[in-house]
Amino acid sequence: MKISEIQQLLNADIICGGDFLDRDVYSACGSDMMSDVLAYVKDQGVLLTGLVNPQVVRTAEMMDMRCIVFVRNKLPNEEMVKLAEDNAMVLMATSKRMYEACGKLYCAGLVGKATAKSGAGNE
Amino acid sequence: MNEVLKLHYDVDGENFTSAGDASVNVKKKLRQMGFSPDVIRRVSIAMYEGEINMVIHACGGEVDVFIYPEEIDIILADKGPGIADVELAMKEGYSTAPDNIRSLGFGAGMGLPNMKRYSDEMKIESKVGAGTKITMKVKVAGE
Ligand SMILES: Nc1ncnc2c1ncn2[C@@H]1O[C@H](COP(=O)(O)OP(=O)(O)OP(=O)(O)O)[C@@H](O)[C@H]1O
Ligand SMILES: [Mg+2]
Numbered sequence: 277m278k279i280s281e282i283q284q285l286l287n288a289d290i291i292c293g294g295d296f297l298d299r300d301v302y303s304a305c306g307s308d309m310m311s312d313v314l315a316y317v318k319d320q321g322v323l324l325t326g327l328v329n330p331q332v333v334r335t336a337e338m339m340d341m342r343c344i345v346f347v348r349n350k351l352p353n354e355e356m357v358k359l360a361e362d363n364a365m366v367l368m369a370t371s372k373r374m375y376e377a378c379g380k381l382y383c384a385g386l387v388g389k390a391t392a393k394s395g396a397g398n399e
Numbered sequence: 400m401n402e403v404l405k406l407h408y409d410v411d412g413e414n415f416t417s418a419g420d421a422s423v424n425v426k427k428k429l430r431q432m433g434f435s436p437d438v439i440r441r442v443s444i445a446m447y448e449g450e451i452n453m454v455i456h457a458c459g460g461e462v463d464v465f466i467y468p469e470e471i472d473i474i475l476a477d478k479g480p481g482i483a484d485v486e487l488a489m490k491e492g493y494s495t496a497p498d499n500i501r502s503l504g505f506g507a508g509m510g511l512p513n514m515k516r517y518s519d520e521m522k523i524e525s526k527v528g529a530g531t532k533i534t535m536k537v538k539v540a541g542e
């Protein structure tokens with residue numbers, strides 16, 4: 277799925293990374309707990325979260341994620357936007373809640389589990 | 400082993416906002432040097448977890464990274480409270496993080512096990528009241 281499709285499905289506002297909307301992503305994860313993202317995520321390209329602090333962007337960067345969707349109208353601050361821009365990441369914000377946002381993407385074919393060929397694997 | 404690149408970082412324990420800066424920097428360096436995405440990711444995650452731990456549990460510290468062609472060594476040293484029971488701390492789900500840290504998205508007790516998972520070797524030396532030193536090695540070959 278293209279990142280632009282995610283934007284349309286969630287009726288989201290692009291905050292930065294508008295040049296990268298035609299990148300492909302294959303799976304996503306939703307979490308407000310960065311510890312869990314670091315421990316359980318494997319090759320998911322998109323993070324949906326309601327948490328707003330710079331560690332959200334750094335965690336996504338460490339996991340090679342390409343896009344962060346902030347749910348429930350949360351907005352990243354300037355520092356987070358700068359970090360995302362430095363790392364060529366797309367940030368977007370939607371008014372939808374976590375459950376609905378994840379559900380919409382899942383129904384449209386963006387699964388939760390990464391396939392073997394969707395990125396660099398671990399272990 | 401030749402061609403060592405040595406990197407040193409001071410990790411500010413007062414500043415949660417900047418935690419992880421050193422790891423982001425190391426990731427960039429490794430990418431420039433042409434290491435494989437798998438090696439880069441393992442080093443980045445292991446170091447980032449260690450760096451966050453330093454900030455939330457130990458008031459900051461120092462990180463040294465040694466980059467060899469065949470292996471990357473990460474040494475995290477702090478003068479924090481130390482870990483009384485290392486075996487217990489290594490258990491998934493064990494955390495002493497207070498609620499304010501949880502509200503920042505950390506404190507699930509997954510960091511140390513994750514560091515072990517992503518590194519090929521990990522050694523924890525810790526003394527209560529004196530500090531903690533964690534040495535991790537990520538091998539480039541044999542993945
Ligand atoms: N550098 C350190 N100095 C003192 N105590 C530490 C240090 N690193 C870890 N600990 C102790 O070990 C526990 C487990 O660490 P671990 O990284 O696994 O989990 P966490 O940091 O609490 O949560 P998470 O990493 O999932 O966000 C911590 O809660 C803390 O008590
Ligand atoms: Mg931790």
